[in-house]
Amino acid sequence: MRKFWCLFFMVWPILAIWLCWISPSYNWWFPGDALWKLGEQIDDLFYLLLIVVTVVFIGTQLALGYVLWKGSEAKTGHAWFSHGSHNLEVIWTILPAIILLFISLYQMDVLARIRLKQEFPEQVANDPVAEVSARQFEWRIRYPAPGKKLRALPQPDDLYTVNDLHIPVGKPVMIRLRSEDVQHSFGLPHLRLMQDAVPGLVIPVWFQSNKVGKYEIVCKELCGWGHYKMQGELTVELEEDYNAYLQELQEKMNDDGYSGDPAETVALSNED
Numbered sequence: 717m718r719k720f721w722c723l724f725f726m727v728w729p730i731l732a733i734w735l736c737w738i739s740p741s742y743n744w745w746f747p748g749d750a751l752w753k754l755g756e757q758i759d760d761l762f763y764l765l766l767i768v769v770t771v772v773f774i775g776t777q778l779a780l781g782y783v784l785w786k787g788s789e790a791k792t793g794h795a796w797f798s799h800g801s802h803n804l805e806v807i808w809t810i811l812p813a814i815i816l817l818f819i820s821l822y823q824m825d826v827l828a829r830i831r832l833k834q835e836f837p838e839q840v841a842n843d844p845v846a847e848v849s850a851r852q853f854e855w856r857i858r859y860p861a862p863g864k865k866l867r868a869l870p871q872p873d874d875l876y877t878v879n880d881l882h883i884p885v886g887k888p889v890m891i892r893l894r895s896e897d898v899q900h901s902f903g904l905p906h907l908r909l910m911q912d913a914v915p916g917l918v919i920p921v922w923f924q925s926n927k928v929g930k931y932e933i934v935c936k937e938l939c940g941w942g943h944y945k946m947q948g949e950l951t952v953e954l955e956e957d958y959n960a961y962l963q964e965l966q967e968k969m970n971d972d973g974y975s976g977d978p979a980e981t982v983a984l985s986n987e988d
């Protein structure tokens with residue numbers, strides 16, 4: 717019976733490692749390659765952490781398995797008491813401290829390039845393409861009118877969409893991220909980008925996609941019952957398509973429903 721429990725507790729870590737091992741082939745891993753250089757660097761950091769935790773996980777599970785197996789063979793039924801080993805405790809305090817210190821220093825460069833305003837690419841630092849406001853449960857997007865700059869306060873000729881963000885391909889862009897109610901998190905899985913949207917704060921977020929396409933925008937913070945609905949679409953397109961999109965959006969917003977055909981006016985007025 718003791719052997720059974722030993723094997724039982726060993727099955728789960730083996731199963732966990734096996735699941736991680738096979739998940740890339742079932743598409744349960746990253747959603748494709750990162751679309752920009754910083755995304756690739758974030759992946760590298762992820763893999764570094766994965767290697768560290770895997771080594772520690774396998775090591776501790778093997779030690780646990782060994783102790784369980786040894787204990788299951790013991791005949792006396794008495795527990796063995798230990799007051800610990802001073803040397804071992806020093807080692808397993810200092811070693812994790814060194815590893816954590818190394819990780820925190822090693823990732824600082826990438827983190828700074830994403831988060832620090834003074835590290836933003838110069839051309840986007842003061843020139844947001846859009847304002848993205850998270851609210852329960854959608855992403856509201858405000859663009860400036862074509863040819864104009866986005867102002868902090870909404871302007872009468874601003875353009876609005878919901879859950880549909882367009883950006884030009886191959887160049888850095890910056891958005892102003894806000895929240896209108898609770899805390900949300902703006903997530904672009906294909907870019908490995910994630911930033912909390914915090915009520916009362918305007919957070920600049922910059923990114924770039926080197927590949928044209930349609931990608932997911934997701935909320936990565938449980939923000940209420942409709943959290944799962946906070947799915948938007950990031951459209952990355954050629955500069956000219958992007959400009960045409962904004963132009964079209966402006967025409968749609970300025971459309972008053974009147975086609976210019978006098979016959980239509982008559983038809984409408986005859987109705988009432």
Ligand SMILES: [Cu+2]
Binds near residue numbers: 899936943
């Ligand atoms: Cu949300």
